[in-house]
């Protein structure tokens with residue numbers, strides 16, 4: 001087992017990464033000295049596989065968990081689900097020392113974290129992420145929230161968990177498409193922060209695609225270390241934390257204009273990162289070689305490199321980018337890379353350049369329908 005500490009003063013916490021952690025959940029929670037009443041929030045898919053193990057482990061350690069199951073999928077990240085969860089917490093009489101435990105992917109984590117942050121003005125929160133994406137990204141760093149019709153993650157908070165447990169065994173049941181989607185965030189860490197890690201991914205990709213346990217432990221731990229370091233320096237995104245948004249300006253806009261239905265998050269940001277790399281090539285001096293290595297790694301990971309848009313969709317994409325939280329005074333800002341491992345945030349990019357890059361990387365055939 002590996003432990004990575006997120007350094008945030010008296011709100012610091014550990015991320016544990018290893019096998020068999022779910023059966024030790026109760027014992028791990030007991031060390032935090034919280035109240036006995038708690039709630040497990042999960043979704044229908046994850047619940048089917050792991051709710052019983054989580055529930056029993058907590059009960060064995062003397063906890064009294066309520067089990068809340070929300071529908072699987074992005075639509076569960078809504079104010080309606082938040083309200084349903086509040087009602088269940090009240091029914092189960094959760095109190096100030098109680099805690100909420102998120103058992104699932106990024107959707108369950110973001111929703112549960114927001115519920116924990118706001119119920120009784122905040123109760124303790126524990127994350128048990130079960131997708132690769134949530135283990136390397138969304139469970140770390142404290143961004144929690146839900147979507148509005150107008151846009152993704154528009155309502156939320158910064159709220160740190162007390163503990164994150166990444167049980168690698170849970171990844172065995174993750175569908176292939178979701179697993180590859182998580183790899184898009186993994187590759188991002190190499191591009192934004194760590195050139196040797198990017199080289200390692202190029203070398204170890206076949207092992208990673210086989211979900212080899214030792215490789216996964218090392219890779220997930222490195223991603224968490226990078227995210228912890230970035231978040232530790234800039235918790236509420238006043239500066240450096242913005243580098244984590246590499247590829248996300250276009251990625252989030254693609255998710256929004258397709259009503260969060262056609263692309264998985266990782267697929268959208270894969271397209272976004274290749275576009276950002278192409279922009280970096282033109283505006284930040286990225287070499288052709290680095291650009292090719294980036295596109296090649298996404299291709300080998302089975303992730304999309306571009307999207308074919310109609311004129312109407314292109315127009316919608318640009319208005320969606322204007323709604324992004326990173327826009328200031330109407331100006332779209334990008335994270336661009338000088339080379340693999342070194343990025344700058346807050347880079348202004350003319351809309352015509354974005355449109356040209358997207359057109360250049362559009363596949364001949366329409367792969368995503370929306």
Ligand SMILES: NC(=O)c1ccc[n+]([C@@H]2O[C@H](COP(=O)([O-])OP(=O)(O)OC[C@H]3O[C@@H](n4cnc5c(N)ncnc54)[C@H](O)[C@@H]3O)[C@@H](O)[C@H]2O)c1
Nearest residue numbers: 045046072105106107108130131133134138143170173174
């Ligand atoms: N808070 C943050 O910092 C942050 C960062 C990145 C992404 N996010 C958010 O995370 C969400 C995406 O997360 P995700 O990709 O984990 O999606 P998800 O939570 O929807 O999970 C993907 C699918 O896999 C299923 N699943 C989860 N774990 C499983 C398992 N072990 N076995 C079988 N099925 C399993 C789920 O039911 C779902 O159908 C988005 O809403 C995104 O905005 C948040």
Ligand SMILES: [Zn+2]
Nearest residue numbers: 137185265269
């Ligand atoms: Zn992301």
